[in-house]
Amino acid sequence: MRIALDAMGGDHAPGPIVAGAVEAVRDRDDLTVILVGNKARIEAELAKYPDSALDRLPIHHSAESIGMEEKPVEALRRKRDNSISKSWGLLASGEANAVVSAGNTGAMVASAMMNAKMFLPGVRRPGIAAIFPSHRGPVAIIDVGANMNAKAEDLYQYGIMGSIYAQHVLGVSEPKIGLLNVGSEDDKGTELTKATRALFLQGPLADRFVGNIEGRDIYEGHARVVVCEGFVGNVLLKAGEGAVEFLFSQLKQEMAKLLPSLPPEAAYALGNTLKDLKARYEYQEFGGGPLLGIRGACIICHGSSRERAIKNALRVAGTMAEERINAQFISQLTAALNVPPEA
């Protein structure tokens, strides 16, 4: 298994990115991580791990890198020799089986979209899955911003691919699929939701489809795969992050007032509880969100990713890029394509 890792992507690159790669190859003997980016800077990081398996951490040099705040399409055009495009290039040429980046999400997606050869056969437009917490475990929400012009067929494909992801990565057997909507009644929503609903009901996954779910139902976890169009999903994801940050900042302020009155060990335990709870929302164990619909696999990590998230993203990318899982994607997408588009 060979994975191209954008060593320059993320708020803290390249330090923790390279560190994550070092750990990942230590964990898995058949894994090679191609570190894509500035050769000198990557070598300097690798020098910190003299006992590392350097033969399984080759460097693929790129002179430029795209900043987190740069405009994706413009940056991709201006900086031809950037680490994101180079990583995708390795996937396209077959030198890598998967790509991982904690860099500019827009640039990652735009770069993939420019080359339909990177899509799995039958896929219309790839979609990004984000992992939300719920009472029953992690939930995959797709799409959170790769596709701003989704058709019902796209959402239907996201349900199929999300379901395979949930099985193999989130460990859910026969995950239920929900359609994000403004109400649970059958006739709710827009033309898009109505058409998507019809496709699910006619297709081979009809028994997994639980119909419309509302925003608040996400956290119940009855559906472990939730499909929506990219604009809604993106707002939902970012607002969710904002809400959690806001709530924890308020909680911290209130707890700070309490602390002086607590015995030291209780104050310490309270601090730890909050920290653990916050970590649960970051879902670093899955490393990031997959871009579903890509040959092999692609994981897009959060910009704030450190060692642990990168290591886990490499593990998940390795799992998803395995032949049998890619074969499942293709066979289930093909089965779905045979469904008549309208009843």
Place this chain on the structure above:
Amino acid sequence: MRIALDAMGGDHAPGPIVAGAVEAVRDRDDLTVILVGNKARIEAELAKYPDSALDRLPIHHSAESIGMEEKPVEALRRKRDNSISKSWGLLASGEANAVVSAGNTGAMVASAMMNAKMFLPGVRRPGIAAIFPSHRGPVAIIDVGANMNAKAEDLYQYGIMGSIYAQHVLGVSEPKIGLLNVGSEDDKGTELTKATRALFLQGPLADRFVGNIEGRDIYEGHARVVVCEGFVGNVLLKAGEGAVEFLFSQLKQEMAKLLPSLPPEAAYALGNTLKDLKARYEYQEFGGGPLLGIRGACIICHGSSRERAIKNALRVAGTMAEERINAQFISQLTAALNVPPEA
């Protein structure tokens, strides 16, 4: 000031609904609250407050009421004599200056939409504002589900009306207006967001318009009015409620583990802190979300509303229905109508 209150609407109706009305008329001498609903049940509730100003709490009988889970349009058709339609009828006939309900939101909106005479002059389609918390105070997000087919002109009107609401009800002078989008760059988003952006930049509120804001920016509170189309807003609102409920349930579980190790007074203080914090998210002080674009005023309360929320909704409805505020709505909407639709 005369307000029609749907006494049968809400999870706990009519008890806390009538109680809220009793408190509201006690607080404001020039207020009459018309209690709309089952006469016998309302009388039974009123009997609990023998010292109440019964002359300012007239009952307007309706034999039927619409349940929280009923399909709005179907229920409105089947139950002609329901308390929601009757409340709107009082507004349409001029017998009431405003309406308040904690009942079925879909039925409240659908009933209003059936009669364009209830719209403020110049309003295309009313929109519901929901109140979100932020680091700088409450933020009004419009629309959270009244209009599933919004045009740029609708979002633009929501910005204008939301701005007047934020000034007079949330107490923000010159509130900034943001457009909910998937990125902060000017060219981000859909045809709808691009067209909406153009309208704001050309119109009289251009200096208040801060451009695109992302989901996570809501909680920063730089923009105290945020416009979006109804599907996105509805998902955002319900997902936000779900996230807060989920987080507090997790927090409660974790804190329960800590409690045995805490001195009783610290455990008590911790419990109170969590309760206070949770209450902050319910924003009962504003009573509910206004349906903006209605003659007079309309406040739609959360189904779980009790006495305090109803009392505050009646207070806010009273403020909004005042002549000078309605005049502001009309004059600012008219000024905006003179703006060319496209540059």
